[in-house]
Amino acid sequence: MTVNSATINSLEFSRHGDKEHSAFFEENLVRLLEERDKLGLTDLIHEIDALMISVDPEHSIKYIAELALMTPYHYLVTLESEQHWTHILRIDLDSPDILLREVKDPNLRGVFRSLNEIYPVGAKKPNSRYMGEIIRVDDLHSVVKLQQQREFRFFSQDEVRKLELPGNLAVSKPSPYTHNIVVYLEREPQEARVYALGVSVIRADAQAAYLEAKTLQNKLGVADLLLPLDHLATRVYSQNREVAILEYLSWSSYYFWGAYNIKDQNSSTNVTKSAHAIPESKSPAKVFTANNTPYFINHLEKLPSPTETFVRNYEPRLHHMAISVKDGEHKGKENIDFVVNAIAENGKGFLLDVIGSKEQGLKQIFSNASEHSSLIIEYVQRYGSFDGFFTQENVAKLT
Numbered sequence: 001m002t003v004n005s006a007t008i009n010s011l012e013f014s015r016h017g018d019k020e021h022s023a024f025f026e027e028n029l030v031r032l033l034e035e036r037d038k039l040g041l042t043d044l045i046h047e048i049d050a051l052m053i054s055v056d057p058e059h060s061i062k063y064i065a066e067l068a069l070m071t072p073y074h075y076l077v078t079l080e081s082e083q084h085w086t087h088i089l090r091i092d093l094d095s096p097d098i099l100l101r102e103v104k105d106p107n108l109r110g111v112f113r114s115l116n117e118i119y120p121v122g123a124k125k126p127n128s129r130y131m132g133e134i135i136r137v138d139d140l141h142s143v144v145k146l147q148q149q150r151e152f153r154f155f156s157q158d159e160v161r162k163l164e165l166p167g168n169l170a171v172s173k174p175s176p177y178t179h180n181i182v183v184y185l186e187r188e189p190q191e192a193r194v195y196a197l198g199v200s201v202i203r204a205d206a207q208a209a210y211l212e213a214k215t216l217q218n219k220l221g222v223a224d225l226l227l228p229l230d231h232l233a234t235r236v237y238s239q240n241r242e243v244a245i246l247e248y249l250s251w252s253s254y255y256f257w258g259a260y261n262i263k264d265q266n267s268s269t270n271v272t273k274s275a276h277a278i279p280e281s282k283s284p285a286k287v288f289t290a291n292n293t294p295y296f297i298n299h300l301e302k303l304p305s306p307t308e309t310f311v312r313n314y315e316p317r318l319h320h321m322a323i324s325v326k327d328g329e330h331k332g333k334e335n336i337d338f339v340v341n342a343i344a345e346n347g348k349g350f351l352l353d354v355i356g357s358k359e360q361g362l363k364q365i366f367s368n369a370s371e372h373s374s375l376i377i378e379y380v381q382r383y384g385s386f387d388g389f390f391t392q393e394n395v396a397k398l399t
């Protein structure tokens with residue numbers, strides 16, 4: 001395999017936060033990123049091109065309506081295959097698509113469903129799960145070969161076809177730590193995004209639900225205030241925090257930005273970001289949250305355990321997608337307050353109130369979990385040049 005001369009140094013970024021890591025983590029973070037750069041993988045692997053979300057039968061059209069109201073996403077087209085509807089949602093080509101996949105038959109069994117089924121809450125919506133990200137690469141063949149040489153595993157092309165995933169993608173086996181897949185799509189930046197799957201149709205019911213929600217979003221005056229994704233937050237078991245981060249860095253071209261210890265919630269928030277010089281709107285940060293201690297210690301230590309409890313109930317999985325809110329004010333309110341009020345008045349609930357302040361650098365809020373995907377939408381408004389993802393005080397409240 002040819003070794004490219006790397007142009008990105010994934011270890012040159014300054015570290016944030018106060019969370020302490022093991023010697024294993026620190027040592028292998030350096031080894032893995034040095035190797036990734038040297039092999040040329042950091043240069044070959046680019047931004048997150050799409051998110052893949054699966055829902056149970058009869059849920060995708062309602063979820064399109066929910067996302068069309070709460071986010072900047074538009075309904076584009078549906079790819080119909082034998083066992084799935086796969087809707088393509090898009091903002092533009094400078095931010096990731098969403099591939100929203102509905103299983104047609106409630107009795108369909110499969111590898112992704114089986115990941116939900118041993119978790120008490122996850123099993124109630126067996127097909128409702130965040131599947132993972134599609135990442136744009138320069139040279140699919142070389143990237144797959146290099147990753148296979150590092151012992152990373154992919155579904156075969158025949159398995160990809162049987163799973164009814166687009167045939168032009170290389171699809172990893174689910175992570176043992178996050179249960180997510182990583183998918184590679186070869187595309188030049190100026191080329192169209194192509195998902196080679198089934199037959200393209202504009203579904204009349206999807207289009208109607210989308211237009212109704214988008215009309216309402218415009219009427220409420222929030223459409224211009226909502227920006228693309230800021231970050232994606234995955235919750236993992238306590239003991240898998242460090243390995244989940246190292247594994248994701250090995251699959252992607254992200255670097256380790258840093259981690260904050262949220263002591264009073266017995267949890268930490270760990271942030272990775274693209275090593276390419278691109279904004280989060282083009283490739284959202286990936287955040288990993290984990291309890292500091294495993295669940296069976298907490299009763300002895302008398303510690304809270306919200307993150308571990310979530311994982312034990314749902315499975316390790318994506319907890320929320322954060323949408324950026326434009327910095328500024330609208331009709332006498334800060335934009336995030338205006339957005340949350342308008343959307344709450346139209347039946348979408350939120351957990352707690354908007355927290356944070358201009359002085360602290362950002363304001364944030366979580367929506368209730370979607371009844372379709374189980375995912376939460378976070379709204380985040382940053383003030384001026386604040387480049388953090390949270391204030392410690394906010395994370396404690398949100399956790």
Ligand SMILES: [Fe+2]
Nearest residue numbers: 231233322378
């Ligand atoms: Fe978040």
